[in-house]
């Protein structure tokens with residue numbers, strides 16, 4: 675089991691590149707954001723998570739996220755893309771322990787570095803599939819049929835937290851709580867910076883180059 679972590683601000687392109695990694699190499703995409711959104715649909719008792727944290731643009735408490743991840747880890751076999759987890763130093767430390775118990779570890783962290791001014795527009799124009807979570811963009815990543823997911827033909831929706839007010843809160847939280855993870859993984863010599871300002875094919879090329887280097891061509 676290999677573990678690749680995608681780290682970066684909301685809207686930096688982690689979800690889009692995860693989709694490529696799943697398509698091209700059969701990685702399993704674990705997006706904690708998608709998991710939270712699915713829990714909200716299936717378990718109305720946990721709506722409190724949504725109302726008090728997600729919809730406010732705030733992080734879900736570490737102990738809840740870690741329980742969710744623990745549950746997932748037991749069910750999964752394969753090479754994993756972690757998108758949006760870990761997001762705090764506490765999550766990162768706990769994650770290491772959980773992986774160690776499974777004789778596994780983080781293979782590499784890709785940090786999606788991007789100019790913050792570009793993010794707000796990107797997120798405001800973003801649409802996601804209400805069913806599978808695939809990401810589209812009203813300007814530069816259109817579906818084949820308007821507002822319908824290419825994969826499962828379900829409706830595309832706008833996320834409740836993808837508005838300017840909530841994006842500003844999310845970016846503030848990212849800069850204060852998640853950003854320190856970059857130094858954390860740099861110190862562990864596990865992190866490479868990706869220039870996520872580029873268009874998506876060029877971002878993909880950077881990821882490919884690193885994967886090839888790290889694995890000698892064997893993804």
Ligand code: ADP
Nearest residue numbers: 684685706707728731732733734739758759761
């Ligand atoms: P984005 O990267 O655009 O912020 P995500 O779908 O990854 O979108 O996350 C959306 C929301 O889900 C976050 O604002 C937070 O409320 C919750 N969430 C996702 N992952 C985590 C996590 N690892 N820790 C705490 N909250 C999380």
